[in-house]
Amino acid sequence: MLERMPSAESDLQAARSELERVLASPGFTRNERLGRFLRFVVENHLEGRGDEIKEYVLAVEVFGRSPDYDPKQDSIVRTEASRLRARLSEYYPGDGKDDPVIIELPKGRYVPVLRQAVARQALTGPSTGREHSWHRTGLVCGIAGILLTAGGLGLWSLLHRNAPISIAVLPLVNLSQEPSNDFFTDGLTDEIIRNLSILDGLAVRSQTSSFAFKGKERNVHEAGRQLNVEYIVEGSVMRAGHQLRINAQLVRVRDDFPLWSGKYDQELTDVFAIQDAISRGIVNSLRLRLGRGRRRYETSMEAYDLYLQGRAADAREPTTPVAGIPQFEQAIAKDPSFAPAYAGLAAARAFQSGLFSHNPDDEMPKLRAAADKAVELDPLLAEAHDALGMAYARDAQWERSEKSFRRAIELDPNRSETRAHFAIDLLWPLGRTDEALKELRLAEKADPLSQYIQICLVYMLPSAGRYGEAARRAELARNARFLGRARYLEGKTVEAIQILEKAFQGGVGISPGNNVRAFLGYAYARNGRRDEAEKMAIGTNPFNQAVIFAGLGDRERALEAMERSTAAGPCRVGRQLTYPELALIRNDPRMKALRRRVGLPE
Numbered sequence: 001m002l003e004r005m006p007s008a009e010s011d012l013q014a015a016r017s018e019l020e021r022v023l024a025s026p027g028f029t030r031n032e033r034l035g036r037f038l039r040f041v042v043e044n045h046l047e048g049r050g051d052e053i054k055e056y057v058l059a060v061e062v063f064g065r066s067p068d069y070d071p072k073q074d075s076i077v078r079t080e081a082s083r084l085r086a087r088l089s090e091y092y093p094g095d096g097k098d099d100p101v102i103i104e105l106p107k108g109r110y111v112p113v114l115r116q117a118v119a120r121q122a123l124t125g126p127s128t129g130r131e132h133s134w135h136r137t138g139l140v141c142g143i144a145g146i147l148l149t150a151g152g153l154g155l156w157s158l159l160h161r162n163a164p165i166s167i168a169v170l171p172l173v174n175l176s177q178e179p180s181n182d183f184f185t186d187g188l189t190d191e192i193i194r195n196l197s198i199l200d201g202l203a204v205r206s207q208t209s210s211f212a213f214k215g216k217e218r219n220v221h222e223a224g225r226q227l228n229v230e231y232i233v234e235g236s237v238m239r240a241g242h243q244l245r246i247n248a249q250l251v252r253v254r255d256d257f258p259l260w261s262g263k264y265d266q267e268l269t270d271v272f273a274i275q276d277a278i279s280r281g282i283v284n285s286l287r288l289r290l291g292r293g294r295r296r297y298e299t300s301m302e303a304y305d306l307y308l309q310g311r312a313a314d315a316r317e318p319t320t321p322v323a324g325i326p327q328f329e330q331a332i333a334k335d336p337s338f339a340p341a342y343a344g345l346a347a348a349r350a351f352q353s354g355l356f357s358h359n360p361d362d363e364m365p366k367l368r369a370a371a372d373k374a375v376e377l378d379p380l381l382a383e384a385h386d387a388l389g390m391a392y393a394r395d396a397q398w399e400r401s402e403k404s405f406r407r408a409i410e411l412d413p414n415r416s417e418t419r420a421h422f423a424i425d426l427l428w429p430l431g432r433t434d435e436a437l438k439e440l441r442l443a444e445k446a447d448p449l450s451q452y453i454q455i456c457l458v459y460m461l462p463s464a465g466r467y468g469e470a471a472r473r474a475e476l477a478r479n480a481r482f483l484g485r486a487r488y489l490e491g492k493t494v495e496a497i498q499i500l501e502k503a504f505q506g507g508v509g510i511s512p513g514n515n516v517r518a519f520l521g522y523a524y525a526r527n528g529r530r531d532e533a534e535k536m537a538i539g540t541n542p543f544n545q546a547v548i549f550a551g552l553g554d555r556e557r558a559l560e561a562m563e564r565s566t567a568a569g570p571c572r573v574g575r576q577l578t579y580p581e582l583a584l585i586r587n588d589p590r591m592k593a594l595r596r597r598v599g600l601p602e
Contacts, residue, residue: 484503
């Protein structure tokens with residue numbers, strides 16, 4: 001499997017080179033829109049995101065349509081796709097007649113097809129004056145014709161570079177001299193096979209095939225040949241009283257090379273729990289070593305339903321997704337090995353830890369435990385590393401947090417929530433607003449209809465000085481509180497007050513913690529309505545008070561309010577200190593001490 005990678009890389013380079021050749025041709029340099037269309041579909045396809053190339057995404061990302069784009073009312077994508085197909089059909093018989101790779105956009109689809117041009121000669125034979133009919137013949141014969149040529153073999157490996165890894169688990173050897181211990185050893189072998197079998201990307205030989213080698217002299221190379229696998233897992237179990245020692249290793253069959261080995265020492269109490277824990281440890285280590293294997297969870301329908309209820313509850317409260325905590329806890333009670341439920345619980349507790357209504361000293365141990373457990377159960381689950389990144393950020397362990405977030409993005413680059421959490425919980429609090437904005441835009445690209453991503457953007461854009469964009473997005477999202485905020489930052493204080501008063505009177509700002517109170521109080525203060533601003537500051541949280549007092553020009557009370565806000569933790573304090581409203585106190589020497597106290601860099 002690994003030895004085919006250079007060929008795959010060379011094919012990727014060939015495909016990208018062909019894209020640049022086509023885009024440099026006169027037919028595309030004169031039409032920037034078609035060039036942008038072609039680049040988008042080819043690059044996303046080569047990066048493994050072909051399933052995301054949909055009509056809606058193209059309309060928004062390539063042709064600049066608004067998020068409320070309706071394909072039934074606007075045929076821009078279909079029209080331009082027809083033009084692109086026609087332009088490619090003109091290019092290859094002319095300027096591209098000698099190109100080594102051919103790009104096609106099949107009718108009715110937006111995912112491109114890349115073919116080796118050598119198929120042109122293989123399928124049509126010597127020149128007979130019909131050289132320009134290659135594209136019709138290629139469509140009829142398809143990939144089979146390409147595979148007849150040596151040039152096509154590299155493309156085949158590119159298209160199948162994710163073929164399953166074949167692996168077998170030989171029966172673990174009982175070294176305990178007690179035949180009665182065989183049941184534990186065989187049971188552990190069964191558990192490893194079962195846990196490997198529920199991973200996508202691995203083709204695992206059955207227990208029947210593997211156990212044909214039980215009690216026989218070991219020869220990994222011969223066993224691999226007979227089982228027709230690339231890798232073998234083998235090991236031994238030693239039991240002495242209530243102590244167990246398990247040794248395991250992963251061997252590459254072709255050269256008998258050990259790629260990984262692990263040792264596990266355990267006290268024998270609950271036999272089945274130990275089998276499950278050790279099996280999971282071995283399997284997760286193998287997954288990390290092979291870099292493959294997304295788990296297909298075999299949880300109960302009841303646990304899975306509770307997990308989905310938790311996700312749905314959080315989705316209904318995108319700004320503070322804590323409503324799903326009870327459902328996540330119930331799902332874990334039903335299935336303590338279901339990693340996504342722990343990740344969901346950790347994420348919800350992360351948000352809860354920043355609320356003034358909760359004691360962070362109570363929340364943080366629960367948050368860390370849930371995040372750690374999620375990673376332990378499934379180290380290749382992006383949500384687990386995302387949750388761990390959130391936990392580290394709330395402990396001001398910024399380097400560890402960034403490492404966890406980047407690992408989560410590496411595991412699932414298209415998961416918008418991870419990029420949003422990375423931006424909101426680490427980059428923004430640390431003042432890295434340009435990087436945070438970049439991550440949020442990537443999150444929006446992956447999930448353009450996400451209400452949570454949109455709220456994150458309108459919330460953070462003022463800290464990047466982008467008041468106009470914040471206003472446009474808030475208006476499009478019909479979000480009154482952020483629109484009002486953007487308006488006063490643009491200098492339109494009277495309009496801002498009208499918008500915010502309407503939102504407040506409509507019930508949006510009734511909660512003492514809702515920041516519409518802060519925004520309205522700040523707008524009143526900037527408009528000289530000091531008594532009304534003071535009223536907004538009564539009974540609300542320290543963050544809101546700091547904003548209002550800063551609007552009033554009262555440095556001392558703003559500083560004192562920020563001092564009382566530190567209980568909300570470094571993420572929330574760090575974000576607040578980037579607010580343009582707090583420019584009055586941001587560079588005060590006392591703020592340096594406060595930043596240091598909560599774990600923020602000075």
